Structures are given as structure tokens and as C-alpha cells.
Amino acid sequence: MVMRKKAANKKRLEYPDETNGTRWAAQARKLASKLTPEEEAGHFARAMVKIYGGRPKEITGSGR
Numbered sequence: 001m002v003m004r005k006k007a008a009n010k011k012r013l014e015y016p017d018e019t020n021g022t023r024w025a026a027q028a029r030k031l032a033s034k035l036t037p038e039e040e041a042g043h044f045a046r047a048m049v050k051i052y053g054g055r056p057k058e059i060t061g062s063g064r
Contacts, residue, residue: 035043049055 032040
């Protein structure tokens with residue numbers, strides 16, 4: 001039986017703690033937390049139309 005050598009540990013990449021994306025995501029979460037259930041349902045319906053196309057169907061809940 002032949003023993004293989006272990007592959008050298010891959011060098012871990014260093015990522016910044018804060019980027020434009022993390023700031024934008026935090027802002028989006030902050031704004032979304034202030035929405036009423038009706039507003040959230042409306043945004044959800046429009047997002048589904050963007051993703052899947054077509055006309056929005058009647059949404060009774062927030063889509064969760």
C-alpha cells in the first residue's frame with residue numbers, strides 16, 4: 001500500500017472586516033426591519049416577479 005503525502009495547508013485568505021457590500025447589507029437589513037407586513041409582502045411579490053417573470057399573484061402573507 002502506497003502512502004500519500006498530505007497536501008500542504010492552503011493559505012487562508014485575509015478578508016477585510018468591512019466592505020461596501022457589508023455596509024449595504026446592513027443598511028438593507030435596517031430598512032427592511034422597519035417595514036410593515038403589507039409593505040414586506042409587496043416587496044416580496046415584486047421580487048418574485050423580477051426573478052420568475054410574469055405578473056404578480058395575490059399574496060396573502062409575507063411569503064415566508
